[in-house]
Amino acid sequence: MEFLQKLGITSENKGTGTGQSWLSAGNNNIRSLSPVDGKLIGSVQATTRADYEEVIQKAQQAFKEWRLWPAPKRGEMVRLIGEELRKNKENLGKLVSYEMGKSLQEGLGEVQEMIDICDFAIGLSRQLHGLTMHSERPGHRMYEQYHPLGLVGIISAFNFPVAVWSWNAMLAWVCGDVCIWKPSEKTPLCGIACQHIVAKVFRENQVPEGVSCLINGTAEAGEWLAADCSIPLVSATGSTRMGKAVATMVAQRLGRSLLELGGNNAIIISKDADLNIAIPAAVFGAVGTAGQRCTTTRRLIIHEDIYDVFKEKLVKAYQQLKIGDPLDTRNHVGPLIDKAAVDAYNNAIAACIQQGGQFVVKGGMLEGENFSSGCYVRPCIAEVAHNLPIVHTETFAPILYLIRYKELEEAIAIQNSVPQGLSSAIMTNNIRESEQFLAHNGSDCGIANVNIGTSGAEIGGAFGGEKETGGGRESGSDAWKNYMRRQTNTINYSTQLPLAQGIQFDL
Numbered sequence: 228m229e230f231l232q233k234l235g236i237t238s239e240n241k242g243t244g245t246g247q248s249w250l251s252a253g254n255n256n257i258r259s260l261s262p263v264d265g266k267l268i269g270s271v272q273a274t275t276r277a278d279y280e281e282v283i284q285k286a287q288q289a290f291k292e293w294r295l296w297p298a299p300k301r302g303e304m305v306r307l308i309g310e311e312l313r314k315n316k317e318n319l320g321k322l323v324s325y326e327m328g329k330s331l332q333e334g335l336g337e338v339q340e341m342i343d344i345c346d347f348a349i350g351l352s353r354q355l356h357g358l359t360m361h362s363e364r365p366g367h368r369m370y371e372q373y374h375p376l377g378l379v380g381i382i383s384a385f386n387f388p389v390a391v392w393s394w395n396a397m398l399a400w401v402c403g404d405v406c407i408w409k410p411s412e413k414t415p416l417c418g419i420a421c422q423h424i425v426a427k428v429f430r431e432n433q434v435p436e437g438v439s440c441l442i443n444g445t446a447e448a449g450e451w452l453a454a455d456c457s458i459p460l461v462s463a464t465g466s467t468r469m470g471k472a473v474a475t476m477v478a479q480r481l482g483r484s485l486l487e488l489g490g491n492n493a494i495i496i497s498k499d500a501d502l503n504i505a506i507p508a509a510v511f512g513a514v515g516t517a518g519q520r521c522t523t524t525r526r527l528i529i530h531e532d533i534y535d536v537f538k539e540k541l542v543k544a545y546q547q548l549k550i551g552d553p554l555d556t557r558n559h560v561g562p563l564i565d566k567a568a569v570d571a572y573n574n575a576i577a578a579c580i581q582q583g584g585q586f587v588v589k590g591g592m593l594e595g596e597n598f599s600s601g602c603y604v605r606p607c608i609a610e611v612a613h614n615l616p617i618v619h620t621e622t623f624a625p626i627l628y629l630i631r632y633k634e635l636e637e638a639i640a641i642q643n644s645v646p647q648g649l650s651s652a653i654m655t656n657n658i659r660e661s662e663q664f665l666a667h668n669g670s671d672c673g674i675a676n677v678n679i680g681t682s683g684a685e686i687g688g689a690f691g692g693e694k695e696t697g698g699g700r701e702s703g704s705d706a707w708k709n710y711m712r713r714q715t716n717t718i719n720y721s722t723q724l725p726l727a728q729g730i731q732f733d734l
């Protein structure tokens with residue numbers, strides 16, 4: 228496979244990097260198996276504790292120098308990374324597709340997201356601005372500035388193995404921070420490929436060794452980051468269970484965490500919905516990335532007047548879906564990430580039936596020569612009561628639940644009744660309904676859309692959600708502020724020393 232070679236991936240890869248160099252550890256290897264065909268793509272050395280400590284030392288040294296580079300110059304490095312990504316888009320997109328299992332279109336889309344966040348970060352490098360305020364004291368000036376924060380730990384998930392790291396790293400770099408990335412142990416080669424791409428740019432431009440660090444390992448390596456007092460910010464994407472563990476460890480040392488965890492996203496389909504938009508939005512939202520996005524549509528809350536018509540159209544659309552090799556662009560749905568994910572899918576289906584759900588499109592595993600990895604499953608649809616325990620659980624698989632409603636208030640209450648709060652949408656041409664959905668007492672999610680689905684957010688907006696989703700915001704808008712420390716400065720240019728609040732202190 229030529230794309231592996233072009234990305235610097237071999238059958239055995241060092242897994243600990245500090246930018247331009249790699250550390251060589253023992254033979255405790257992580258094996259990356261493709262869910263596409265079940266084959267071993269390559270192995271990666273897990274980071275040892277001793278190597279981890281060396282990484283942290285390098286990162287600390289690098290930060291001292293990197294924070295002194297002018298922000299627009301750091302932005303220039305990110306611009307060059309964006310250029311490299313453009314050159315490598317095809318190869319990296321293929322690797323994402325082959326190692327993670329999403330369709331090639333989506334793999335390329337993910338690399339496009341990386342390129343877009345580079346562009347965003349370049350502009351940002353000239354806009355890291357604070358406010359000025361009027362002092363209550365004569366002859367005084369007050370303002371605030373944002374300074375680089377330090378070391379940023381990034382824990383990313385398998386489902387967006389390259390884009391989510393980029394959202395964090397590109398912003399952190401223009402902010403003057405250095406990054407230590409721990410990719411998912413299910414997609415370690417994506418991490419290696421990105422490290423090679425960045426290393427080329429950093430080597431050519433004398434960026435200090437240690438600005439871009441990579442470690443590999445299981446949850447233990449994530450815990451090293453979470454527990455490490457030298458890392459002021461840990462940004463973690465993944466399951467709510469993982470997020471709670473990371474947040475607890477980081478909080479214990481009063482560090483900052485930025486969490487982007489599970490979703491249980493719904494689309495409300497009003498009787499005033501344009502079905503030509505609503506059907507494809509629901510189908511892409513539910514089956515795209517084989518239901519393995521945090522923003523995947525898991526619930527459709529459908530008005531009773533159009534419920535039957537909508538269901539019929541949806542079932543027809545599902546019958547058109549082609550499941551198979553994600554690198555074959557004729558297929559819509561690729562495999563799940565691994566066999567454990569297939570087990571979780573099967574268990575959720577069994578739980579749904581046991582709890583009273585009725586499947587209108589049946590699930591199940593695909594067998595045969597083209598599905599030899601054992602990771603291909605059928606997207607399925609069940610009619611459910613909205614309060615079933617399984618409907619309130621995020622299962623990372625293409626299982627879609629249909630729920631009926633009468634009044635919009637009821638639909639919004641159902642949509643908000645789950646523990647997660649990432650993405651949400653309403654399909655309606657009725658302006659009153661859409662405003663009600665977006666109002667204070669409307670959707671409780673971090674993302675609320677009108678007439679588009681729940682997934683596929685643009686990088687320009689702040690990405691993240693409430694409740695068990697973790698409360699963090701990454702990517703666009705002012706998410707960059709997470710990666711900096713704010714300092715308030717008051718300067719006295721008078722010859723007096725008036726105290727604030729009018730306090731008299733005469734000597």
Ligand code: UN1
Pocket residue numbers: 340386387391464519520521522681682683684685
């Ligand atoms: C995720 O699933 O972790 O909005 C991120 C989307 C993508 C990002 C998803 N832009 O679906």
